[in-house]
Amino acid sequence: MVIMKKYIFAAVAALLLVSCGGKDDPAKKASGITGDWNLVGIEVKSATLGSETVDVYLSFASDNTFTMYQMVGTGRYRLYTGTYSYSGGDLSGKYADGTSWATSYTVEFNDDGSVMYLTGASGQERDTYRKASIPASVTENAI
Amino acid sequence: MRKLPLILTPVLLVAFSCAKEDNGAIAGDSSASSAEIIDFGGDGIDDSSIILYVDGSLDTAALRACGITGVRPVFTSTPGKEDLERKFNLDKWFEASLEEGADPRAVAGAVSVVPEIKRIQLNYIMEPASDGKVYPYEGPVAAPATKGPNTPIFNDPSLGDQWHYINSGSKSYAKDAYAGADINVKDVWTNLTTGDNSIIVAVVDQGVKYTHPDLAANMWTGPNGEHGYNFVDNGAIVWDGGEDSSHGTHCAGTIAAVNNNGIGVSGVAGGSGKGDGVRIMSCQIFNEKRGGSSTIVSKAIKYAADNGASIISCSFGYPGGTYRSDKAYRDGNGGANALEAAAIQYFEATRNNAVLDGGIAIFASGNDGDPYATYPGALNDIISVSSFGPDYLPAYYTNYGPGCNIVAPGGEAYHVNTAGNSLLRGMVLSTVPSENEDGADYGYMQGTSMACPHVSGIAALALSYAKKIGKTFTVREFKEMLVTSANDFDTRLQGTKDLYNRTPIELSKYRHMMGTGSIDTWKLMMKIEGVPCLIAETGSNQWLDISSYFGTSSVNLTYLDVEIVSGAESVAFAEEPYVQYGRLFVHPTKIGSCKIKITAVGGGIAVGGDDAIGGMEVSQVVSVISRSDNNKNGGWL
Numbered sequence: 001m002v003i004m005k006k007y008i009f010a011a012v013a014a015l016l017l018v019s020c021g022g023k024d025d026p027a028k029k030a031s032g033i034t035g036d037w038n039l040v041g042i043e044v045k046s047a048t049l050g051s052e053t054v055d056v057y058l059s060f061a062s063d064n065t066f067t068m069y070q071m072v073g074t075g076r077y078r079l080y081t082g083t084y085s086y087s088g089g090d091l092s093g094k095y096a097d098g099t100s101w102a103t104s105y106t107v108e109f110n111d112d113g114s115v116m117y118l119t120g121a122s123g124q125e126r127d128t129y130r131k132a133s134i135p136a137s138v139t140e141n142a143i
Numbered sequence: 144m145r146k147l148p149l150i151l152t153p154v155l156l157v158a159f160s161c162a163k164e165d166n167g168a169i170a171g172d173s174s175a176s177s178a179e180i181i182d183f184g185g186d187g188i189d190d191s192s193i194i195l196y197v198d199g200s201l202d203t204a205a206l207r208a209c210g211i212t213g214v215r216p217v218f219t220s221t222p223g224k225e226d227l228e229r230k231f232n233l234d235k236w237f238e239a240s241l242e243e244g245a246d247p248r249a250v251a252g253a254v255s256v257v258p259e260i261k262r263i264q265l266n267y268i269m270e271p272a273s274d275g276k277v278y279p280y281e282g283p284v285a286a287p288a289t290k291g292p293n294t295p296i297f298n299d300p301s302l303g304d305q306w307h308y309i310n311s312g313s314k315s316y317a318k319d320a321y322a323g324a325d326i327n328v329k330d331v332w333t334n335l336t337t338g339d340n341s342i343i344v345a346v347v348d349q350g351v352k353y354t355h356p357d358l359a360a361n362m363w364t365g366p367n368g369e370h371g372y373n374f375v376d377n378g379a380i381v382w383d384g385g386e387d388s389s390h391g392t393h394c395a396g397t398i399a400a401v402n403n404n405g406i407g408v409s410g411v412a413g414g415s416g417k418g419d420g421v422r423i424m425s426c427q428i429f430n431e432k433r434g435g436s437s438t439i440v441s442k443a444i445k446y447a448a449d450n451g452a453s454i455i456s457c458s459f460g461y462p463g464g465t466y467r468s469d470k471a472y473r474d475g476n477g478g479a480n481a482l483e484a485a486a487i488q489y490f491e492a493t494r495n496n497a498v499l500d501g502g503i504a505i506f507a508s509g510n511d512g513d514p515y516a517t518y519p520g521a522l523n524d525i526i527s528v529s530s531f532g533p534d535y536l537p538a539y540y541t542n543y544g545p546g547c548n549i550v551a552p553g554g555e556a557y558h559v560n561t562a563g564n565s566l567l568r569g570m571v572l573s574t575v576p577s578e579n580e581d582g583a584d585y586g587y588m589q590g591t592s593m594a595c596p597h598v599s600g601i602a603a604l605a606l607s608y609a610k611k612i613g614k615t616f617t618v619r620e621f622k623e624m625l626v627t628s629a630n631d632f633d634t635r636l637q638g639t640k641d642l643y644n645r646t647p648i649e650l651s652k653y654r655h656m657m658g659t660g661s662i663d664t665w666k667l668m669m670k671i672e673g674v675p676c677l678i679a680e681t682g683s684n685q686w687l688d689i690s691s692y693f694g695t696s697s698v699n700l701t702y703l704d705v706e707i708v709s710g711a712e713s714v715a716f717a718e719e720p721y722v723q724y725g726r727l728f729v730h731p732t733k734i735g736s737c738k739i740k741i742t743a744v745g746g747g748i749a750v751g752g753d754d755a756i757g758g759m760e761v762s763q764v765v766s767v768i769s770r771s772d773n774n775k776n777g778g779w780l
Contacts, residue, residue, distance in 0.1 A: 039779075052766060068778065071675070073766045080776075080778045093780060120772045124771035125734070
């Protein structure tokens with residue numbers, strides 16, 4: 001499992017185009033979203049973000065609930081839960097506190113479904129998640 | 144409470160010679176002095192000695208003619224510490240013993256002409272920040288807090304009566320008990336740490352009963368089997384001088400009474416019952432009504448530094464109002480720095496643990512009900528603790544306002560039960576010497592003296608946890624984290640507070656005057672782990688919540704400066720960030736990240752300094768990430 005930290009938001013307009021060729025059929029991979037994922041890459045159409053540590057684990061359950069553990073910067077992982085909807089390659093959701101996700105996402109996968117790409121509606125940021133089990137050290141200490 | 148008038152008495156004498164007049168006074172026969180004496184008047188001074196700051200060699204024979212019978216260094220030099228001693232000029236302080244019956248002020252005036260004597264400090268007496276009274280404990284009443292079904296956090300039977308640690312709001316504490324009026328330590332005990340036996344806290348106070356059954360296992364032991372030193376009598380620690388001698392033992396119990404040992408009370412950093420509590424060092428500066436002079440206090444503080452203490456818990460201070468500014472404090476002690484201030488600086492520069500580059504001094508703010516803290520704790524870079532009761536309101540006696548940095552439970556008498564009868568349980572429960580208390584090992588006390596050791600214990604827990612997870616900090620960083628790990632204390636300050644048979648207390652006078660708010664142990668631990676970035680939305684005006692950095696009382700603080708320290712080009716702010724109503728305004732125009740240093744007053748509306756008592760300057764570096772898509776709850780999605 002790779003835990004990518006100190007992500008650099010490189011200027012990657014080109015990268016965004018790389019996986020837009022439709023080689024992954026979202027419908028075909030519809031069931032592939034279920035499971036645990038770890039954020040391993042962040043790409044934005046921008047200059048560098050800096051060297052902040054960002055680590056996110058996502059767990060999508062088949063009952064359309066999700067659990068997210070995130071550490072942004074320093075400190076322990078923060079726990080978020082809620083519900084999600086995934087249809088036709090579009091992913092959206094709402095936190096348990098009623099707050100909607102900041103954006104909906106277009107979902108793409110690599111060929112074997114082990115890597116998931118979430119691109120926000122603005123197209124400014126694409127995050128890469130890799131299938132990964134969530135360490136107990138993360139789940140047990142999250143607040 | 145004594146108010147000591149400032150009496151400036153510059154002594155203008157010349158050539159040094161002394162003659163004793165018929166009335167026993169010392170007269171200087173000279174026309175110009177080398178040292179100015181500033182005398183605050185009052186009788187709260189040691190009449191057997193004065194303190195000299197000397198640069199050069201003294202002619203002791205000549206001094207004898209002025210009524211000085213002997214001169215000796217205040218401090219004993221410690222091998223290996225010579226450089227640090229010289230850095231803070233500890234080698235230049237001397238204690239001059241006076242002839243019996245001599246007037247210290249007259250002697251000070253006479254010797255002020257000695258060229259080598261640069262400062263003269265009257266040996267003022269400090270006093271405990273408590274009424275000194277111990278109130279009897281009736282035995283376990285409330286059920287202890289649990290960490291699971293029928294699983295108490297510790298098996299100490301009286302933990303349930305220590306509302307100051309875990310306050311459920313039970314009316315058994317007081318009719319007006321307020322849930323959460325505590326130090327929020329429960330989850331820290333159950334999840335993070337209960338202490339570390341390598342962390343030593345010096346209780347600079349009366350002697351601690353080191354044989355107490357609930358303290359003995361957590362006492363520091365020196366190379367010769369000692370548990371500290373009695374600086375009043377220059378010998379073994381004593382605590383059985385009568386009912387006036389329980390203060391030190393009570394404070395020690397709050398810091399580190401042994402946890403989970405099946406008896407008595409719990410201590411904030413008392414361990415888990417496996418020998419892992421922080422250690423208590425007894426630095427005795429009071430013995431009944433004796434002691435407390437500047438020389439005794441200073442020697443005790445240096446001893447703590449030289450023998451491994453990381454924290455000094457100082458529940459004492461000058462009588463309220465003696466000094467009203469840092470400059471007056473320093474001048475009032477004869478020059479650029481008071482003796483005990485130099486000792487505190489020495490302590491804070493002495494590294495005795497793997498976490499900090501020095502030590503932490505924590506003081507009580509005083510019990511005179513004054514709208515300012517008492518010195519030395521009122522010095523702007525020293526933590527001074529005010530007090531609240533079980534109702535989460537200021538205790539009737541507590542000092543408040545400038546110089547008070549944070550508030551903690553100090554207990555309070557005069558609360559009532561649901562039947563309207565007076566009860567004692569609103570005070571702080573801790574260990575006491577049975578010799579003084581009719582055989583009882585536990586009792587109640589109240590005062591900022593009791594609030595101070597709560598913060599000392601919390602600081603010790605924080606060092607324990609930082610050591611556990613491998614974090615290191617500077618002393619300044621640690622103080623800033625501690626002072627900003629606070630909860631809002633102002634919201635409830637309206638109307639009046641009623642106590643049993645006392646005049647109602649108007650609460651509005653305390654607003655913005657209780658430091659940064661009430662200390663929160665959990666928040667401090669989270670600060671030690673690290674504070675998450677704030678996430679902003681690119682292209683929008685927004686006000687970011689900075690309570691994770693400055694506590695939930697951040698809206699009440701006074702902010703001094705906002706400075707972008709890195710990443711300005713990354714986020715390209717449309718206008719300079721600023722803080723208003725405790726929130727950080729930003730408008731990033733680009734996706735990126737930056738770091739912003741925010742500086743606030745840690746207690747009060749102005750930083751203390753030469754002109755007036757004030758708060759501590761505290762800075763936090765806030766990390767901000769600007770994202771194109773962001774919501775309000777901080778979630779990454």
